[in-house]
Amino acid sequence: MKELGNRNTTTKDSLKVMFELQKEFQLRVEDDIDEIPSRRPDKLPMQVTALIGELGEILEEHQGWKSWRENIPDVDEDNLRMEVIDAWKFLMNITLYLGYDADDVFEEFLSKDKVNHERQDNGY
Secondary structure, eight states: OEEETTEEEOSSTHHHHHHHHHHHHHHHHOTTOSSSSOBOGGGHHHHHHHHHHHHHHHHHHOGGGOTTOSSOOOOOHHHHHHHHHHHHHHHHHHHHHBTOOHHHHHHHHHHHHHHHHHHHHTTO
């Protein structure tokens, strides 16, 4: 268990389950991969492209960013959630193909969070 300010958290459970499920799926659909996580930089361009595509689908579903548009369509919340999850899946693929697992992501997040707070404390 890690102490984060007034919050307690663990690297276990939800994030690990998500990464394990995504790893299993990628092993099912990728016929040239035997092990995940593994360093596979050759897989990154397609995964990044897919992530960008999914982010575009999120923007298309939630068009509130179009300040010039008079009639913004209602958001289909269920579809929006599904697009966000699709983006998460490709982001997990990217991290898996960089050789990271859920614990690595958690530790890197904690490290970067500390840096971000230090930057804000120092007028970044």
